[in-house]
Amino acid sequence: MSTVPDPTQRPTWAEIDRAAFRRNVEAVIARLPAGVRLAAVLKANAYGHGAVEIAKTCCTPDRVSMLVVALLEEALELRRNGVTFPIFVFTPLTCEQVAIALDHDVTIGVVGPEELRIVCEYARERDVSIHLKLDTGMGRMGVMEGELGEVVEVIQRTPRLHVEAVYTHFANANDPHDPLTVRQIEKFRDMLASLRARGIDPPHRHLANSAATMRDLLGPGDIVRVGISLYGGQSVDDTPVPYEPVLRWRTEIMRLKDVPPGYGIGYGTTFHTGRRSRIATCPVGYADGYARQLSNKADVIVRGRRAPVVGRVSMDLITIDVTDIPEAAYGDEVTLLGDGITAEELARKAGTINHEVFCRITSRVPRIYR
């Protein structure tokens, strides 16, 4: 059992199992065809797991090609903390951010002609390598097929701009019955062929996220961008996860009381005891990212058994019913996520997806590494 990481803090924290993360990296790599490399997705603080620590855990193997983050700020945090590995940023950058990215050796994913023009301004003075995003059917970022002509023209006018990769993103790869993913791959092939016909032949291509990687839908990709699998999360609907959970979120019982039948619990008194009950209170709430939607829905683990969350999740506290766990005591450890409670279970109960369960865990919750 863990000891309180910092005596000034309440006993609520998330434990990150570095070895489990490393095994997931190896397991993902093991299923890739020869010559295909992994881009580890570390956006949103490595899905709440702590980007700096996670980065240090995954940039050793030679089959990891780069770290992927959403924001320039996330890339800079890694650079500030001594991460020298290639870093790729995929959301659109402002003109000022482009300059900063280049100065910090951060690879830019160019999402359309507007950003391309900005980047080309810088490429008049220096060599600039980019990855070019193609919209193959998600409608969010990327160059549309009809824009390829103008994009090619801009690239060809800029000899110091190097298109190191083209890439796209799948909208529905989680759903094996949705034909869109295969259509997106076909569209990608078409757009790639038309770039090649016009003399642009990028050395690298990446399409697949975790779900597409699980389904071996890599298309012509030689890199996969994998996030949720590395954190042990499910990516393909209704499919077992061959990876290990990495994060365990725990708290403690800090108030334990017997209440009579018919007693109201929490804000709105949404739960009333149906019998004489033992109610335990733990110092964690929605301000920590434990979703308020879990009120009266989620379970936690106490002494190896499930106990229901009863009443509303407050900002800083939850209440659980331990009537059926008579040994439960003040100071007992309580697992919120982990020990059999999966991010998928919490996501279902909160009406969201596992990705959000992880990245909702706020900075109030210390991350402890093992």
Ligand SMILES: *Cc1c(COP(=O)(O)O)cnc(C)c1O
């Ligand atoms: C988040 C993200 C990924 C990784 O998705 P997972 O489902 O977590 O594997 C890959 N590419 C892009 C562009 C993303 O935004």
